[in-house]
Amino acid sequence: MPQYQELPCGGQVLDIDTALKDGILGGAPEPGDLADAGKQQPLELRKMMDELDAAGDAPGGGGCGGDEAVPAVFICPISLEPMVDPVTLCTGQTYERGNISRWLALGHRTCPTTMQELWDESLTPNATLRQLIAAWFSRRYTRFKKRSADFHGRAADLVHGLRGTAVPRRQPLKGQARVAALRELRTLAATHQSVTKAIAEAGGVTLLTSLLGPFTSHAVGTEAVAILVSGVPLDEDAKSALMQPAKVSLVVDMLNEGAADTKINCVRLIRILMDERGFRPETVASLSLLVGVMRLVRDKRHPDGVVAGLELLNSICAVHRPARTMVVSIGAVAQLVELLPELATECVEPALDILDALSAIPEGRAALKDCPRTIPNAVRLLMRVSEPCTRRALSMLWVVCRMAPEECAPAAVEAGLAAKLLLVIQSGCAPELKQKASELLKLCRLNYTDTLFISKCKLTRTIQ
Numbered sequence: 001m002p003q004y005q006e007l008p009c010g011g012q013v014l015d016i017d018t019a020l021k022d023g024i025l026g027g028a029p030e031p032g033d034l035a036d037a038g039k040q041q042p043l044e045l046r047k048m049m050d051e052l053d054a055a056g057d058a059p060g061g062g063g064c065g066g067d068e069a070v071p072a073v074f075i076c077p078i079s080l081e082p083m084v085d086p087v088t089l090c091t092g093q094t095y096e097r098g099n100i101s102r103w104l105a106l107g108h109r110t111c112p113t114t115m116q117e118l119w120d121e122s123l124t125p126n127a128t129l130r131q132l133i134a135a136w137f138s139r140r141y142t143r144f145k146k147r148s149a150d151f152h153g154r155a156a157d158l159v160h161g162l163r164g165t166a167v168p169r170r171q172p173l174k175g176q177a178r179v180a181a182l183r184e185l186r187t188l189a190a191t192h193q194s195v196t197k198a199i200a201e202a203g204g205v206t207l208l209t210s211l212l213g214p215f216t217s218h219a220v221g222t223e224a225v226a227i228l229v230s231g232v233p234l235d236e237d238a239k240s241a242l243m244q245p246a247k248v249s250l251v252v253d254m255l256n257e258g259a260a261d262t263k264i265n266c267v268r269l270i271r272i273l274m275d276e277r278g279f280r281p282e283t284v285a286s287l288s289l290l291v292g293v294m295r296l297v298r299d300k301r302h303p304d305g306v307v308a309g310l311e312l313l314n315s316i317c318a319v320h321r322p323a324r325t326m327v328v329s330i331g332a333v334a335q336l337v338e339l340l341p342e343l344a345t346e347c348v349e350p351a352l353d354i355l356d357a358l359s360a361i362p363e364g365r366a367a368l369k370d371c372p373r374t375i376p377n378a379v380r381l382l383m384r385v386s387e388p389c390t391r392r393a394l395s396m397l398w399v400v401c402r403m404a405p406e407e408c409a410p411a412a413v414e415a416g417l418a419a420k421l422l423l424v425i426q427s428g429c430a431p432e433l434k435q436k437a438s439e440l441l442k443l444c445r446l447n448y449t450d451t452l453f454i455s456k457c458k459l460t461r462t463i464q
Contacts, residue, residue, distance in 0.1 A: 352392035
């Protein structure tokens with residue numbers, strides 16, 4: 001049975017009617033599907049697609065039921081995305097209207113797929129294909145909504161079982177049954193983002209905060225923290241309850257003793273609490289907390305942990321000045337300086353922000369000067385990552401060179417600082433950044449013999 005039609009100009013195009021009849025587009029439509037789909041406007045269809053995509057149920061994605069690939073005939077050859085308003089060229093090829101219109105507006109007079117010259121530039125709406133696309137996505141959307149309702153109901157049942165408010169009424173789950181229920185709830189929240197709202201509506205937030213306490217096992221605490229950071233909406237009362245010393249102490253213990261994902265979730269929870277209006281900065285003034293965060297930052301096996309740890313440490317240094325002395329006391333300055341060349345691009349800026357905050361106190365400045373890698377690593381970052389990173393690196397170099405100009409300025413020039421500063425001055429950076437570079441260049445020149453300074457600039461620029 002033919003499923004393709006021959007074109008007069010050569011090539012083939014899918015015969016939609018035959019394909020639908022034979023069920024190769026994911027099965028024949030239910031009665032009335034095409035009639036209903038024909039009434040769907042492109043905007044409504046796009047809204048359905050976007051909601052499926054946002055929920056992780058995009059076809060071919062990782063969402064539940066998302067393993068059914070979109071039929072290739074629904075995909076626009078230009079954007080490689082499902083079409084909403086398909087139109088057909090004279091060559092028989094079908095495209096999304098907006099994509100092919102832009103192609104033609106650019107002056108192209110060929111078919112993007114076949115590169116045949118167009119003898120007619122009119123765009124013919126492909127109503128049959130549009131109805132098929134709408135019907136296919138409508139069925140998927142209906143299944144998605146039904147699954148969501150099932151997941152929401154299951155999440156609510158688990159919360160009621162844990163609280164002891166299930167019908168018929170039973171005692172709250174205890175022991176391994178409690179851990180198993182929390183683990184299932186965590187999986188639901190991680191897999192289906194919309195479930196987090198159902199958890200909150202069933203009283204899950206109050207339950208989860210009550211589970212964190214001095215007598216809570218780490219197994220229960222691990223699951224509770226993971227659910228709390230999964231996107232469950234936390235109200236003011238919940239955040240206030242979580243900031244109680246006993247609960248914070250448990251979270252810090254799990255940060256130091258838990259598995260990698262538990263540590264990351266604990267850091268994220270503390271970071272969420274720091275955004276609370278009534279947050280008390282002294283809550284994070286804990287050596288145990290700071291040591292745990294730095295241990296996570298140094299663990300390069302878990303990039304998410306590095307990012308989360310740096311963000312929390314940056315927030316702590318920003319909101320609680322007394323904590324900066326404690327951060328310096330655990331050796332964070334030298335550790336962060338050593339890590340700079342190995343950090344991912346998105347981690348360099350927060351790391352430099354932390355070092356910049358620590359350089360505002362005498363202990364931090366002394367630690368920067370005493371670290372042998374401060375100058376070479378800071379010089380390497382100039383004009384490398386971003387202008388904010390260049391600004392922070394320049395600030396670090398200014399601090400150490402001002403503290404000990406006779407010692408640090410020559411070392412900086414030897415590391416190639418002079419040529420980098422000239423590059424900053426000649427670049428399109430902000431005027432204040434150029435001014436700082438000029439001042440640092442003068443400082444280096446005052447503490448380096450003229451002949452050697454000039455030759456070093458020329459040699460470094462030649463090598464670069």
